[in-house]
Amino acid sequence: MSGEDFYFFTYNVLLILKELNCTDGRLFKDYRKLPFMVDVISDRHLLDILFRNDFGEVKSPVDRKHLVGSYTNCKIKTSEYLKLLFSLEKQGYVTLSSSKRSSQIDVTLNKGAISKEFFKAEVFNQEKEKLSALKSEVKRMSSMNFETLISKIYMTDGVTRWAL
Amino acid sequence: MNTSTINREASDKTKGFRLQKLRATNLALDELEKGAFSFFYIAIEQGEDVAKISGDTETDEEYYEEDKDYPTSNFSINSPSVKNTLVSFYDLYAERWRESNNICFGFYTTAEVGKENATKLSKALGITFPKEKLIDLIRAEEVEDSTVGIVKKLLVAEYETQYDGKNKGNLERLKKESANSFRAFLKSIRWFFGKDDNEALKEAALIKIRKSQFFNYRLDGKEEYILSVIEERIEERQHNANYSERFIDKSQIELIFNKAESIEGSLKQDFAWKGWDAIEVPDDTRILKEKIYDVCSSFDKKEISRLTRRACTARFGERESGKDYLSLKYRVLEACEEIIYNQIGGDDLSQEKIGLIIDSLRDKASASIEELKKDFHYPVNNSHSIKSIVLDLFDSCYLSFD
Numbered sequence: 001m002s003g004e005d006f007y008f009f010t011y012n013v014l015l016i017l018k019e020l021n022c023t024d025g026r027l028f029k030d031y032r033k034l035p036f037m038v039d040v041i042s043d044r045h046l047l048d049i050l051f052r053n054d055f056g057e058v059k060s061p062v063d064r065k066h067l068v069g070s071y072t073n074c075k076i077k078t079s080e081y082l083k084l085l086f087s088l089e090k091q092g093y094v095t096l097s098s099s100k101r102s103s104q105i106d107v108t109l110n111k112g113a114i115s116k117e118f119f120k121a122e123v124f125n126q127e128k129e130k131l132s133a134l135k136s137e138v139k140r141m142s143s144m145n146f147e148t149l150i151s152k153i154y155m156t157d158g159v160t161r162w163a164l
Numbered sequence: 165m166n167t168s169t170i171n172r173e174a175s176d177k178t179k180g181f182r183l184q185k186l187r188a189t190n191l192a193l194d195e196l197e198k199g200a201f202s203f204f205y206i207a208i209e210q211g212e213d214v215a216k217i218s219g220d221t222e223t224d225e226e227y228y229e230e231d232k233d234y235p236t237s238n239f240s241i242n243s244p245s246v247k248n249t250l251v252s253f254y255d256l257y258a259e260r261w262r263e264s265n266n267i268c269f270g271f272y273t274t275a276e277v278g279k280e281n282a283t284k285l286s287k288a289l290g291i292t293f294p295k296e297k298l299i300d301l302i303r304a305e306e307v308e309d310s311t312v313g314i315v316k317k318l319l320v321a322e323y324e325t326q327y328d329g330k331n332k333g334n335l336e337r338l339k340k341e342s343a344n345s346f347r348a349f350l351k352s353i354r355w356f357f358g359k360d361d362n363e364a365l366k367e368a369a370l371i372k373i374r375k376s377q378f379f380n381y382r383l384d385g386k387e388e389y390i391l392s393v394i395e396e397r398i399e400e401r402q403h404n405a406n407y408s409e410r411f412i413d414k415s416q417i418e419l420i421f422n423k424a425e426s427i428e429g430s431l432k433q434d435f436a437w438k439g440w441d442a443i444e445v446p447d448d449t450r451i452l453k454e455k456i457y458d459v460c461s462s463f464d465k466k467e468i469s470r471l472t473r474r475a476c477t478a479r480f481g482e483r484e485s486g487k488d489y490l491s492l493k494y495r496v497l498e499a500c501e502e503i504i505y506n507q508i509g510g511d512d513l514s515q516e517k518i519g520l521i522i523d524s525l526r527d528k529a530s531a532s533i534e535e536l537k538k539d540f541h542y543p544v545n546n547s548h549s550i551k552s553i554v555l556d557l558f559d560s561c562y563l564s565f566d
Contacts, residue, residue, distance in 0.1 A: 045381035052374055062380035 009077075009084055012038040012127065014093065017109035018119050019131050020142040027097070027106040030146045034107075035074040035081050036153060037141065041130040046070055050153065055137055071154050104146075179362060183233045184213045185395045186365040187272060188412075191216055191229075192394065193372040196417055205411035209402050211256055212269075217411075228256055229270035235361055238278025241298040241315060242286070246271070247322040254319065257349055258334040272356040289317050299357075302350050309343045316346050366391070378421035386424045393420045434540035436498075437490035445561060452559040459513045459565045467515070471522075475555035485543035492533065492542045496553045497562055499532040500525045508565055518565065525563075526551040 016037055022028035040046050049063045058064045085107060088094045092113045098105050135141065138152045188208050195204040195218050204218035212228035219225055230249045232239070239246050253269045260267050277300060280286070280293040291314050294301065301311045320338060327333040341349070360368060373379060373387045383390070397412050397420070404410045452472050456463050482489050507521045530547040537545055544550075557563040 045384065048384065049381055052379070059377035060380035062382060066381055 005080075006084060008042075009035075009038060009081065010088065011124070012042060013081075013084070013088075014109065014114065015119065015124055015127055016041070016131065017094070017107065018111075019128065020135075022107065022142050023109045023111045025095075025108055026142075027108050028142045029106050029144070030104045031081060031085055031096075031107050032078055032104075032146050033141070033144075033149045035077045036071075036149065037131075037134070039070050039074050040134055040153060041127045043070060047130050047133060050137075051133070055152065067154060071150075180231070180233055182362050183231045183365070184208045185398055186362060186369060187229065187231050188214045188216075188398050189369050189391065189394050190365055190372065192398075192412065192417055193369060193376065196376060196378070196414060203414060205408075205413050206398070207402060207411040208398055210407075210410055212252065214270075215411075223266065225266045225268060226260065227268050227270060228253070229272055232271075232273040232275065233361060234273060234275040237275045239273060239275045239299070239357070240278040240280045241302075241318060242280045242283060243278070246299075247318065248326075250315075250319050251323050251326055253353060254323070254338060254349065255334055257352065258337055267352060269353045270356060271353060272359055274359060274361045276358045277355075285321060286318075289321060291317055299355060302353075303355050307347055307350060312343050312347050312350065315350060316341065316343075376421070378418055380425075382425050383421065386427070389427070390420055390424050393424070432540055433488065434491040434495070434536065434542070436494040437487045439494045440490060443562075448561045448564055450564070452555060455558055455564045455566075456518060460515055460518055461512075463515050463518065471555055472559065474552050475559040478549070478552035478556035481544060481549065481552075488541060488543050491540070492544065493553055493557070495533060495536055496529040496550060497557055499529040500554060500557065500563055503528050504563060513565060521565070522551065522554060525554045529554060 013034055017028055045066060053059060058067060085096060089096050093110060095108050095110060096105055185208060188206050192206045202220045204216060206216045208214055213231045214229040216227040232245055249271055277297050279297045323335055323338055327335055369391050370387045373390050394417060401410050401412055452475055453468050456468060526547055529550050533545050
């Protein structure tokens with residue numbers, strides 16, 4: 001992962017936490033969902049493919065291939081996200097916590113640490129639009145578990161179970 | 165005095181042709197998604213406005229459709245268009261029924277169902293129309309003998325007026341139809357009233373294209389292209405001498421999707437024109453002539469008026485091409501600003517030097533447009549026109565030699 005990617009992910013992660021209202025103690029459960037959500041809101045085609053197929057079976061093999069590509073790519077990046085989150089925690093932007101029952105790591109955004117102007121920036125408009133479109137289709141993304149999110153985005157869509 | 169002229173516009177007639185093509189396209193796109201073993205052949209102006217033969221391994225169907233675009237009217241069985249269609253359907257029915265036991269018809273219109281009114285003809289035939297609309301009655305599950313009788317009487321009368329010469333067509337056969345067999349004919353007609361017009365059909369077709377199994381993300385933005393190629397194929401095929409070649413089939417449409425993948429995507433619009441709003445308008449009100457004289461009083465007069473004229477030609481382009489042109493102009497300004505400060509300085513400039521400055525600005529702008537052209541669309545990108553734009557920027561308030 002190059003240095004530039006880290007900035008890109010940071011912007012998107014902060015945006016997702018803010019837009020899903022996971023701020024000041026309200027938890028975003030399981031950070032592993034983040035890379036997949038970032039991909040959906042930043043990739044030019046992913047969300048379109050999902051909507052075109054009504055979040056059901058993806059008919060075109062070309063589209064399916066794109067989906068599998070996105071899945072594997074995000075899977076590879078997951079550990080990088082963890083490093084990123086640790087570093088963001090050190091700088092006070094987010095707080096990480098792990099639940100007692102499982103080893104999963106949850107995230108919350110420390111709103112005070114980030115200037116209000118940051119989220120108002122117009123450059124995020126496209127991502128915001130995509131995120132709200134995704135929200136309308138996949139409810140409760142902040143609290144759902146990792147497997148559920150993956151099955152909503154990928155499993156019905158041709159990335160078969162072995163991929164998990 | 166008012167003079168009246170003959171109206172030669174044919175848009176009223178041509179919109180009917182467009183409706184046919186769009187209906188044929190929509191039917192084809194519906195059939196396309198019906199599974200691996202389905203097949204279809206669709207053509208326009210074969211027997212009826214739209215002809216479709218479709219089926220799969222088990223069943224098949226021969227379908228003829230008549231399309232009528234009359235947005236603000238109501239149709240009843242008594243309307244000339246409907247009666248005319250019934251005659252045409254009956255002829256097809258009489259000729260084809262032996263060969264195809266699954267023949268059916270469709271009457272597609274943007275109009276609504278209307279109620280029959282007593283006419284001279286209906287009185288002469290001794291018909292009293294029921295309270296309900298006849299078309300609603302024959303669309304119902306059960307069609308009563310009395311309804312069948314009325315429609316048959318009307319059709320026979322219409323048939324006789326259309327075949328009033330030696331050629332009697334299928335008149336005898338029609339007259340002999342029993343209530344049951346005539347009911348079977350009426351049952352083979354599907355009625356579509358108050359349906360989508362051209363605009364709505366186009367939208368529907370574009371959605372079907374996006375939702376098709378043959379669509380994928382690489383075709384993003386090419387939906388309109390795919391639609392127009394399908395329409396074009398349907399249109400050009402209608403004139404083929406060979407009957408079977410007049411039809412478009414499943415594999416051809418699949419091929420259109422596949423071919424569309426390999427064509428170059430259209431270039432994007434450059435939004436640099438928005439930059440004009442952000443620029444502070446300088447208060448330099450001098451025009452090109454004054455700007456030149458201020459740095460070079462000995463500049464040739466003829467040459468100045470030539471340059472001014474050239475600057476003016478750029479204005480024409482601006483009016484014609486709109487936002488794309490403004491984006492281009494903005495990019496030219498950007499490019500010129502980058503280098504102009506290095507070019508000028510010093511007090512007086514010679515005529516030769518001014519010429520060189522303008523040329524180097526043009527070269528810089530051309531090079532930068534050449535690069536931007538890879539992604540964006542511009543109305544012009546030849547260096548000649550770009551020089552005009554550079555001069556125009558001098559003539560307006562944005563650039564000067566000092």
